[in-house]
């Protein structure tokens with residue numbers, strides 16, 4: 001009936017949560033995600049960098065419980081596009097989420113199923129509310145790891161399908177040394 005409460009240490013410098021399950025996403029795991037396919041291929045062949053790592057403490061997929069995870073999103077670009085996380089809707093689409101930025105700088109792209117998109121800048125201390133039904137992807141627009149904590153319902157699940165096929169309606173690129181959010185020409 002009662003689960004055991006616990007406290008764990010989150011290292012603000014590295015993003016590592018003790019006893020967490022670690023997931024690593026390399027650039028080769030993200031085929032088809034970036035706009036410039038040639039630049040993606042060249043970078044994969046050259047060094048296949050780690051794009052991000054996730055340290056997650058997850059519970060059984062039950063209504064009412066919570067998961068939490070840190071993400072360490074490395075700096076880098078594919079062509080002009082900044083490194084980002086895959087991005088997802090929740091499998092239970094009406095589940096919300098909270099992100100809390102800890103280190104580095106970046107932002108979150110959010111999108112409704114109809115393609116209405118929004119970009120929210122994130123610096124250490126920024127808390128982002130992801131409402132039910134919005135897909136979400138984080139982007140590192142800086143030159144150091146962008147680290148944040150996410151808290152989400154244990155039964156939310158991940159739905160990668162539509163984002164993997166179509167991406168977001170907006171892209172985040174570097175132009176003349178500036179961070180620019182523009183329409184995705186492939187959308």
Ligand code: M6P
Nearest residue numbers: 054069070071085086087088150
């Ligand atoms: C956050 C949470 C996780 C998610 C991770 C990486 O930590 O939202 O649920 O898995 O970011 O994002 P993605 O699953 O889109 O690759």
Ligand code: ZN
Nearest residue numbers: 090097136152
């Ligand atoms: Zn989520």
